[in-house]
Amino acid sequence: MADEQSHEPAHEPAEITFAEHFHPARPKSLRHRARVRSTVPRRSVAQDGPANGENPAYVSWLQSQSMLGHANELARQFSGQGSMWQNPYANPGPRQAVETASVWFTAYPISFITRPGDSFLAALGDEGMWSAFEKIGIEAVHTGPVKKAGGLSGWQSTPSVDGHFDRISNELDPVFGTEDEFRAMCATATWYGGTVIDDIVPGHTGKGADFRLAELAHSDYPGIYHMIEIDENDWAELPDVPSGHDSVNLDAVTEEKLEKSGYIVGRLQRVIFYREGVKETNWSATRPVTGVDGVTRRWVYLHYFKDGQPSVNWLDPTFAGMRMVIGDALHSLADLGSGALRLDANGFLGVEKSAEGMPGWSEGHPTSEAANHIIASMVRKVGGFTFQELNLTIDDIRVTSEAGADLSYDFVNRPAYHHALATADTEFLRLTLRTSTRLGVDPASLVHALQNHDELTYELVHWTATEDLYEFRGEEITGADLADTIRRDLCQHLTGPDAPYNLIFTTNGIACTTATVIAAALGITELDAIEPADVERIRRVHLLLVMFNAFQPGVFALSGWDLCGMLTLPPGDVEELLSSGDTRWISRAAHDLMGANPHAHKSAAGMPRGVSLYGTLPDQLTDEASFARQMQAILAVRKRCGVATSRQVDVPDVSHRGMLVMVHELDDGSFALTVLNFADEEVDGTVRSEHLPPGSVVTDLFSGDAVATVDDLQSFRVELTPFRATALLVEPPEPEPED
Numbered sequence: 001m002a003d004e005q006s007h008e009p010a011h012e013p014a015e016i017t018f019a020e021h022f023h024p025a026r027p028k029s030l031r032h033r034a035r036v037r038s039t040v041p042r043r044s045v046a047q048d049g050p051a052n053g054e055n056p057a058y059v060s061w062l063q064s065q066s067m068l069g070h071a072n073e074l075a076r077q078f079s080g081q082g083s084m085w086q087n088p089y090a091n092p093g094p095r096q097a098v099e100t101a102s103v104w105f106t107a108y109p110i111s112f113i114t115r116p117g118d119s120f121l122a123a124l125g126d127e128g129m130w131s132a133f134e135k136i137g138i139e140a141v142h143t144g145p146v147k148k149a150g151g152l153s154g155w156q157s158t159p160s161v162d163g164h165f166d167r168i169s170n171e172l173d174p175v176f177g178t179e180d181e182f183r184a185m186c187a188t189a190t191w192y193g194g195t196v197i198d199d200i201v202p203g204h205t206g207k208g209a210d211f212r213l214a215e216l217a218h219s220d221y222p223g224i225y226h227m228i229e230i231d232e233n234d235w236a237e238l239p240d241v242p243s244g245h246d247s248v249n250l251d252a253v254t255e256e257k258l259e260k261s262g263y264i265v266g267r268l269q270r271v272i273f274y275r276e277g278v279k280e281t282n283w284s285a286t287r288p289v290t291g292v293d294g295v296t297r298r299w300v301y302l303h304y305f306k307d308g309q310p311s312v313n314w315l316d317p318t319f320a321g322m323r324m325v326i327g328d329a330l331h332s333l334a335d336l337g338s339g340a341l342r343l344d345a346n347g348f349l350g351v352e353k354s355a356e357g358m359p360g361w362s363e364g365h366p367t368s369e370a371a372n373h374i375i376a377s378m379v380r381k382v383g384g385f386t387f388q389e390l391n392l393t394i395d396d397i398r399v400t401s402e403a404g405a406d407l408s409y410d411f412v413n414r415p416a417y418h419h420a421l422a423t424a425d426t427e428f429l430r431l432t433l434r435t436s437t438r439l440g441v442d443p444a445s446l447v448h449a450l451q452n453h454d455e456l457t458y459e460l461v462h463w464t465a466t467e468d469l470y471e472f473r474g475e476e477i478t479g480a481d482l483a484d485t486i487r488r489d490l491c492q493h494l495t496g497p498d499a500p501y502n503l504i505f506t507t508n509g510i511a512c513t514t515a516t517v518i519a520a521a522l523g524i525t526e527l528d529a530i531e532p533a534d535v536e537r538i539r540r541v542h543l544l545l546v547m548f549n550a551f552q553p554g555v556f557a558l559s560g561w562d563l564c565g566m567l568t569l570p571p572g573d574v575e576e577l578l579s580s581g582d583t584r585w586i587s588r589a590a591h592d593l594m595g596a597n598p599h600a601h602k603s604a605a606g607m608p609r610g611v612s613l614y615g616t617l618p619d620q621l622t623d624e625a626s627f628a629r630q631m632q633a634i635l636a637v638r639k640r641c642g643v644a645t646s647r648q649v650d651v652p653d654v655s656h657r658g659m660l661v662m663v664h665e666l667d668d669g670s671f672a673l674t675v676l677n678f679a680d681e682e683v684d685g686t687v688r689s690e691h692l693p694p695g696s697v698v699t700d701l702f703s704g705d706a707v708a709t710v711d712d713l714q715s716f717r718v719e720l721t722p723f724r725a726t727a728l729l730v731e732p733p734e735p736e737p738e739d
Helices: 002-006 018-022 056-065 067-075 094-100 120-124 127-136 179-191 209-215 232-237 252-260 320-336 366-381 394-403 414-423 427-438 461-465 479-494 514-521 532-550 560-564 571-578 583-587 617-621 627-641
Strands: 103-106 140-142 147-149 151-153 156-158 167-172 195-200 227-230 247-249 283-286 296-302 340-343 385-388 407-409 446-449 469-472 475-478 503-505 509-511 555-559 647-650 659-665 671-677 683-688 697-700 706-709 715-720 725-731
Touching: 056 067, 056 209, 067 167, 067 209, 067 320, 094 385, 094 407, 120 179, 127 179, 127 617, 127 627, 140 179, 151 209, 167 179, 167 209, 167 320, 179 195, 179 320, 195 320, 209 296, 227 232, 232 252, 232 296, 320 340, 320 366, 340 366, 366 385, 366 394, 394 407, 414 427, 414 479, 414 514, 414 532, 427 469, 427 659, 446 532, 461 479, 469 479, 475 479, 479 509, 479 514, 503 583, 509 583, 514 532, 514 560, 532 555, 532 627, 532 671, 532 725, 555 560, 560 617, 571 583, 617 627, 627 725, 659 683, 671 683, 671 715, 706 715, 715 725
Parallel strands: 103 140, 103 555, 140 195, 195 340, 340 385, 385 407, 407 446, 446 555
Antiparallel strands: 147 167, 151 156, 227 296, 247 283, 283 296, 469 475, 503 509, 647 659, 659 671, 671 725, 683 715, 697 706, 697 725
């Protein structure tokens, strides 16, 4: 008996879901309230004297602006509160997150045209927009980055170098609106049963107050970053900082010297945003800076991205970086009122020296997994959920999702469905879908998206990193060769002389919009020559891509560029922004989603207005043939049949190379099939899957008509016109009564 009593059953997590906390049937009178007792005050400090470490006024002013300082004050409002123990937090809940909000609108603040005098956040809180979203079936809005970003040079602010993903403050940037407007937006979202998704950036900051205080060797601030003080005797190894700059990128030779001297990890697995003479390594050196102790120092710091985005150190003994990031998250969730957070650049939170001659370990590092677990657990602990943009291997996505973010961006299938469209061949797309499932990534845990703020990535990290062999186009090839083939196909079909409106973005991908990917696939060589018949063809293909992303388990996400059918900007319109080599700016055209300011030539942030093929949302909702209205019908059927939380059980072989079939098991035991034709020709083919019981009736989910019966070979015939898709319900026959 004593032995039996000593073997207590293992702990089982409580079956509590996000839905129990979200209360979808809440009364409309329930409005958002901040969950902290008061907004953290921002101290006003006079700007007086020289901007250096020997001026106490400057140091105090930097402290008043810092994210770490804000986080320390905010954290004290949560400590010792019972509210911190009311929500389960250990285990990710992807399906619960999908149940909370399965269709997202992803906004991009600097490209959003508003009515005169309105801020971006005021526009996102517009009841007319949320009413339109409710009609279409959009259940959440991802705001994009809206907090202050860029840097500080002395007392003066400097602009963002990466579309506001170089955050320098927990305060909202006044160019996008106020905290009251953010809270009002959350209240409007609540009124319409929606959710607001904000951003945090756990991987890096801009060169704001926290970085300047780190340069000054003040308190815990150097611990925020991967910063290494270089002995003055070794300054001769460092390059001079050009006039007008505060740092200079190291070349590979200097990087190797500093590694061998024991200063830095050295070469990493890849150099993101590589550009000769601009960014050749992931390390930069600062100019000489005199600290608060009167000592002049030069630092070398890590930046996975641009030199204005110093990387956060998650394993410094001060844990200053961790405290800063968690404070940012708590501010967004508990003070501003968002219900979820996007984790940007969260796959690069650990770095470690490797064996002699090998690059440092910087991708798939256990520290990243641990840090993501901490962030996601904290968000769940205060009642929210997270999604991550993790462009690493499928194995990394699986491991990080086991205890980290609730959802992951679908970087695996996104380039693959573009490849299917560009080549009229779904072989690679079938391969990515099958591989992802085989390696343990549930499609229901993914955010399947159309266009977002970034390029169409073709890094194909999983395939490049693996040594496995794959069957492709009738032969066995390595993952690296497969990735090269797909990249070559994408560049050949979507860029170049026949599609000059799409531009290659460094080694990462292609700057484009969904509409211009489709235009290139259709053989349209000049955007100015697009006619109404071309718009109809583009819209038809766009809806095909909606069907692929929406009619599988998980979240479906789209942007204003998708809703309006935006084209890329002529490079001359954003020439200054392109000067750094960042071609993505052509795909970030300003757009007027609600028709709020038809005469505006630019957004409030200065982005030039682009060409819209589909028109505004209010106009589209009055036209049954519009993109928005046809998508509305797709999303209504999707919601009715419950495919967002179904299980993907098969991606079978097909009888035509342009076909794709996905088989999903629904909660009631029936099957929903998504059948798509990526080719510009009619398909008369066969759908076959071992999951289809013979004798099952096949019903068109849109019309309700019975269209076929599954035969004894577990198959049935299907016809599809060019670039069309359909959703079918397969209901097993009733079992015969026993004698």
